[in-house]
Amino acid sequence: MAVAPEKPRKGLFGIREKPYIHPYLGGALLGLVLFVAFLLTRNGLGASGGLNRLIAAGEDLVAPGHIDRTPYLLKLAGGSLNPLDDWSVPVVLGAIVGGFVSGLINGRLRPEINKGPRVSNGLRLFMAFAGGAIMAYGARMARGCTSGQALSGGAVLSAGSWALMMCIFVSAYALAYFLRKFWN
Amino acid sequence: MNLFPLEPFLRPLSENPWTYLVFGVIGFFFGFVLESSGFGNSKKLAAQFYFKELTVLKVMFGAIVTAMVLIFFSSAIGILDFNLVYVPETHLWPGILGGLIMGVGFIIGGFCPGTSLVSAATLKIDGIFFALGVLFGIWSFGETVDWYWTWWNTSGYYGRLTLMDVFHLPTGVMVLLVVLMALFMFWGAEQLERIFGKRDLKKEPKQRIFGAAALIVIALAVIVLGEPTTAEKYARLTLTRTVDGEKVTLPAEEVLVHRLVQIHPAELLDTLADPRLSTIMLDVRSEADYNLFHIRGARWTPLDQLPDVVPSLLAADANRTIVVVMSNDEAAATDAWRLLVAESVPNVYILEGGINNWIAVFGQGEADILPTPVPGAADRLDYSFPAALGDRYEAADPNPHEWEIEYTPRIELERRRGPSGGGCG
Numbered sequence: 001m002a003v004a005p006e007k008p009r010k011g012l013f014g015i016r017e018k019p020y021i022h023p024y025l026g027g028a029l030l031g032l033v034l035f036v037a038f039l040l041t042r043n044g045l046g047a048s049g050g051l052n053r054l055i056a057a058g059e060d061l062v063a064p065g066h067i068d069r070t071p072y073l074l075k076l077a078g079g080s081l082n083p084l085d086d087w088s089v090p091v092v093l094g095a096i097v098g099g100f101v102s103g104l105i106n107g108r109l110r111p112e113i114n115k116g117p118r119v120s121n122g123l124r125l126f127m128a129f130a131g132g133a134i135m136a137y138g139a140r141m142a143r144g145c146t147s148g149q150a151l152s153g154g155a156v157l158s159a160g161s162w163a164l165m166m167c168i169f170v171s172a173y174a175l176a177y178f179l180r181k182f183w184n
Numbered sequence: 185m186n187l188f189p190l191e192p193f194l195r196p197l198s199e200n201p202w203t204y205l206v207f208g209v210i211g212f213f214f215g216f217v218l219e220s221s222g223f224g225n226s227k228k229l230a231a232q233f234y235f236k237e238l239t240v241l242k243v244m245f246g247a248i249v250t251a252m253v254l255i256f257f258s259s260a261i262g263i264l265d266f267n268l269v270y271v272p273e274t275h276l277w278p279g280i281l282g283g284l285i286m287g288v289g290f291i292i293g294g295f296c297p298g299t300s301l302v303s304a305a306t307l308k309i310d311g312i313f314f315a316l317g318v319l320f321g322i323w324s325f326g327e328t329v330d331w332y333w334t335w336w337n338t339s340g341y342y343g344r345l346t347l348m349d350v351f352h353l354p355t356g357v358m359v360l361l362v363v364l365m366a367l368f369m370f371w372g373a374e375q376l377e378r379i380f381g382k383r384d385l386k387k388e389p390k391q392r393i394f395g396a397a398a399l400i401v402i403a404l405a406v407i408v409l410g411e412p413t414t415a416e417k418y419a420r421l422t423l424t425r426t427v428d429g430e431k432v433t434l435p436a437e438e439v440l441v442h443r444l445v446q447i448h449p450a451e452l453l454d455t456l457a458d459p460r461l462s463t464i465m466l467d468v469r470s471e472a473d474y475n476l477f478h479i480r481g482a483r484w485t486p487l488d489q490l491p492d493v494v495p496s497l498l499a500a501d502a503n504r505t506i507v508v509v510m511s512n513d514e515a516a517a518t519d520a521w522r523l524l525v526a527e528s529v530p531n532v533y534i535l536e537g538g539i540n541n542w543i544a545v546f547g548q549g550e551a552d553i554l555p556t557p558v559p560g561a562a563d564r565l566d567y568s569f570p571a572a573l574g575d576r577y578e579a580a581d582p583n584p585h586e587w588e589i590e591y592t593p594r595i596e597l598e599r600r601r602g603p604s605g606g607g608c609g
Contacts, residue, residue: 027246094211131293132317
């Protein structure tokens with residue numbers, strides 16, 4: 001009996017899915033982007049900082065008085081400060097567009113849920129939300145996430161960034177065993 | 185002046201709106217490369233933690249070492265001023281606890297904030313939910329950090345601290361060690377993929393060997409070239425000052441000769457009294473002279489300890505911080521000025537005529553302070569004091585409202601943007 005050839009997966013607009021680039025090539029290209037960022041602008045890359053400012057801007061619209069009573073938010077958006085006037089905001093917006101374009105031209109732009117084979121969609125989405133909340137809380141406590149601290153701070157050899165990077169891997173590996181059924 | 189970072193990026197961005205666009209383009213390529221490497225797919229990210237596919241490690245450390253060797257090579261050949269590059273400050277304990285929390289979120293959710301954005305942008309529903317969780321987590325942090333505000337701001341705070349400082353190694357050696365560590369990790373990752381992921385290593389591209397060799401060669405070049413010394417940085421330094429209403433750019437030594445950074449004692453007094461400014465006074469004299477008399481608020485910082493305070497001066501808010509160096513006359517203070525400006529500290533000035541001149545101006549009413557000039561002696565205290573009262577003389581803290589002295593103002597506040605933007609990356 002002949003096995004039907006697997007249908008090639010497609011993204012929106014019928015674009016055929018292409019494989020991901022080799023990890024070393026991806027690393028070199030990402031390193032190049034990071035280098036150019038530091039060279040031109042003195043800043044590296046970041047994600048959570050820019051998102052933080054978008055949230056502060058939202059809060060400033062809804063409850064400006066609350067901002068002016070909260071020391072942390074005061075630094076971002078207190079008084080007449082514009083929380084969006086910062087390098088991290090265009091970087092975040094650019095990253096969203098860049099990810100979208102890469103997904104589109106490589107046929108990976110389509111609604112789907114990536115998960116382990118044994119879990120329901122509902123559980124996966126709940127865990128995604130919870131993981132996002134936990135990760136972001138830790139990222140703000142550490143003053144930067146994997147992009148702003150591990151990647152950017154790592155490249156300029158910041159001692160704190162390297163300590164933090166090790167901690168991310170240590171706790172993720174420590175917990176991975178208990179979640180093996182969730183992902184495999 | 186070093187070519188990079190580009191001058192407009194050191195000033196507030198709103199002065200040059202096109203700079204936002206540059207950041208947007210950088211972000212675009214950031215997102216593009218993340219997605220192209222598979223970081224929009226949570227299964228690929230989670231596989232890292234089950235040793236089947238170590239893409240995350242390869243991309244991340246590949247990016248770190250690539251950027252690192254290029255950054256320090258650019259610094260070694262003198263086109264990039266590393267003092268101006270933003271090095272995330274070390275807050276050790278909040279970083280460690282935050283990192284541990286992040287690892288939990290990573291394995292539960294399958295993303296980190298940056299990768300969830302590209303995942304959401306390619307319509308992965310789990311990525312969208314993770315990104316929503318991120319927004320909720322960030323909001324929660326802003327609402328709760330007040331409960332442990334002091335701990336978060338002060339615990340394990342070391343300021344701008346690099347691995348070179350921690351291990352007392354030359355920059356090039358540290359760079360080479362990190363490259364070798366990364367290459368060892370790549371080798372280990374490939375072995376794990378062979379064992380757990382059943383991957384055939386023969387199919388891996390041969391070019392990766394050349395990449396590894398290139399990293400080692402550049403790291404060796406950084407060792408051979410060495411980081412530029414303070415004297416080399418000073419030799420190519422130019423400063424922009426306003427002379428007769430016109431901006432002129434001069435070599436640093438000319439700025440000294442034209443006396444554009446020597447401020448009159450009365451200007452220092454007015455600056456100290458200005459609540460919008462934070463004035464850091466560094467007294468570089470001997471400890472004995474400092475104990476006899478110093479201006480109230482001045483920090484005793486002898487020349488050999490000066491390099492240690494540079495990182496904290498670089499981290500200070502340049503939009504309101506003025507640094508004033510002082511010695512008995514001007515000789516030692518001028519050496520201090522040369523060192524600080526060569527290390528890219530902004531807004532540094534010299535107290536004109538030093539402490540001797542300060543006392544000549546503000547010490548007239550002090551019966552106890554007697555002039556005892558020694559002709560021909562350089563940088564020596566020209567007064568005698570009945571006791572080592574330090575800053576408890578009236579002349580150590582004159583009342584600015586009692587003195588009306590005409591002077592030519594020299595201080596021009598050089599506006600700079602906070603490198604971290606009040607939060608962080």
